[in-house]
Amino acid sequence: MTPDERKAFKGQWLDQARRQDASHSERPGRQDAHPDLTDFSTLEGYRQISMMRSLASGAGVASPFFRCHDARAGAISQLQGRDVINFASYDYLGLAGDSRVIAATRHAIERYGTSVSASRIVAGERPFHQKLESALAQHYQSDDALVFVSGHATNVSTIAMLVGPRDLIVHDSLIHNSVLVGAKLSGATRMSFPHNDPDALDQLLRRHRQRFERVLVVIEGLYGMDGDTPDLTRFIAVKRHHQCWLMVDEAHSLGVLGATGKGLYQHCDVPAAEVDIWMGTLSKALASSGGYIAGCQPLIDTLRYLAPGFLYSVGLAPQLGAPAIRALELLEQEPWRVIALQHNAQRLLAGCRALGLETGHCQGHAIIPVILGDSAKATQLSHRLLEAGINVQPILYPAVPERSARLRFFVSSEHTHEQIDVTLQTLGGLMATSS
Numbered sequence: 087m088t089p090d091e092r093k094a095f096k097g098q099w100l101d102q103a104r105r106q107d108a109s110h111s112e113r114p115g116r117q118d119a120h121p122d123l124t125d126f127s128t129l130e131g132y133r134q135i136s137m138m139r140s141l142a143s144g145a146g147v148a149s150p151f152f153r154c155h156d157a158r159a160g161a162i163s164q165l166q167g168r169d170v171i172n173f174a175s176y177d178y179l180g181l182a183g184d185s186r187v188i189a190a191t192r193h194a195i196e197r198y199g200t201s202v203s204a205s206r207i208v209a210g211e212r213p214f215h216q217k218l219e220s221a222l223a224q225h226y227q228s229d230d231a232l233v234f235v236s237g238h239a240t241n242v243s244t245i246a247m248l249v250g251p252r253d254l255i256v257h258d259s260l261i262h263n264s265v266l267v268g269a270k271l272s273g274a275t276r277m278s279f280p281h282n283d284p285d286a287l288d289q290l291l292r293r294h295r296q297r298f299e300r301v302l303v304v305i306e307g308l309y310g311m312d313g314d315t316p317d318l319t320r321f322i323a324v325k326r327h328h329q330c331w332l333m334v335d336e337a338h339s340l341g342v343l344g345a346t347g348k349g350l351y352q353h354c355d356v357p358a359a360e361v362d363i364w365m366g367t368l369s370k371a372l373a374s375s376g377g378y379i380a381g382c383q384p385l386i387d388t389l390r391y392l393a394p395g396f397l398y399s400v401g402l403a404p405q406l407g408a409p410a411i412r413a414l415e416l417l418e419q420e421p422w423r424v425i426a427l428q429h430n431a432q433r434l435l436a437g438c439r440a441l442g443l444e445t446g447h448c449q450g451h452a453i454i455p456v457i458l459g460d461s462a463k464a465t466q467l468s469h470r471l472l473e474a475g476i477n478v479q480p481i482l483y484p485a486v487p488e489r490s491a492r493l494r495f496f497v498s499s500e501h502t503h504e505q506i507d508v509t510l511q512t513l514g515g516l517m518a519t520s521s
């Protein structure tokens with residue numbers, strides 16, 4: 087694409103996106119006297135998807151979304167029959183393809199079948215449920231833990247269960263969607279504080295704490311878009327002072343942060359028991375799918391008997407429980423994986439900075455954003471990188487503000503230094519020719 091074409095592409099993109107924003111307050115039903123309200127193609131979201139598709143195809147760029155991998159998407163994957171260096175998977179410790187993890191999974195399926203076929207309260211437990219929950223409880227030095235079939239549903243169900251209309255939820259401004267959905271469902275008042283700013287949280291609580299009964303503060307261990315971490319010690323001090331619960335979402339920090347990958351508490355050298363609710367997913371470092379909560383017995387008992395996403399949903403399947411158990415064991419036994427991941431991420435971050443690329447507040451822990459401030463440019467760069475054999479996803483407006491549109495690299499312990507250096511060289515070359 088020539089610079090002029092790119093400019094036109096960007097202009098169209100933004101026009102369409104702004105029109106889309108405006109249409110949120112002017113739903114078709116209110117504007118058009120005779121809309122066909124049964125026609126799914128009139129949905130606002132569908133219009134936006136169609137716009138993105140037509141702009142991408144008009145610009146000769148394939149959609150960067152839903153790329154189909156023909157093989158396991160580790161540090162290397164295969165797209166359209168071609169090997170690519172892959173930075174689009176969360177398999178941070180490379181365990182999703184580990185032969186011991188696969189063997190444990192196979193064994194669990196052979197013994198228990200492929201589904202537990204109902205909610206655990208009805209269909210009963212399997213030993214791997216209890217084994218995984220006690221391993222997670224041990225990891226967080228907590229009384230107990232509970233596993234759900236989805237990480238997203240873990241946040242939604244837990245938050246909606248714990249707080250209600252007389253309560254307040256305060257979260258970091260960059261918190262994950264699952265926390266926002268849970269907050270909405272709970273009926274509690276929701277407020278946010280500026281990213282990673284415990285002083286702003288303190289001020290907010292000074293102003294508003296007394297109006298509410300319970301207050302739940304939610305932060306992430308490692309932020310999934312920006313790759314930075316909170317100062318846990320300071321958040322604990324604030325939550326103690328204002329008598330709140332503190333919930334930490336460790337989706338991206340378990341297996342990544344701390345000398346042996348124990349997560350945010352190890353990274354910040356804080357006893358795990360200082361946090362009221364540890365939440366995490368099985369889908370990243372633990373090579374599976376699902377989510378968990380770890381904490382004190384009354385918390386876990388309440389969720390076990392009352393959280394809708396646990397009680398009214400099927401129990402974790404054998405092929406999800408077994409790999410997570412084995413991955414947790416391997417995390418303990420093979421700390422070199424965590425060290426390799428940390429070196430790789432630091433190498434990629436240092437290389438991006440040396441190229442003069444904008445990486446925001448990224449601290450070099452597995453997630454490296456390259457902020458371009460231009461959705462069209464991010465889409466094109468992702469496309470050109472794929473042509474050069476490197477798979478990295480663009481993050482575009484409206485998922486982030488246009489000025490924050492970016493490429494996001496997920497690094498793994500399996501990436502080689504050579505793969506990282508080739509990526510940097512290619513990225514540098516493409517950036518030089520596109521500016």
Ligand SMILES: Cc1ncc(COP(=O)(O)O)c(C=O)c1O
Pocket residue numbers: 236237238239241262264306310335337338367368369370375376377
């Ligand atoms: C911070 C955070 N929490 C929760 C989730 C949901 O987890 P899952 O994808 O395992 O459902 C994600 C997903 O990426 C996440 O980034």
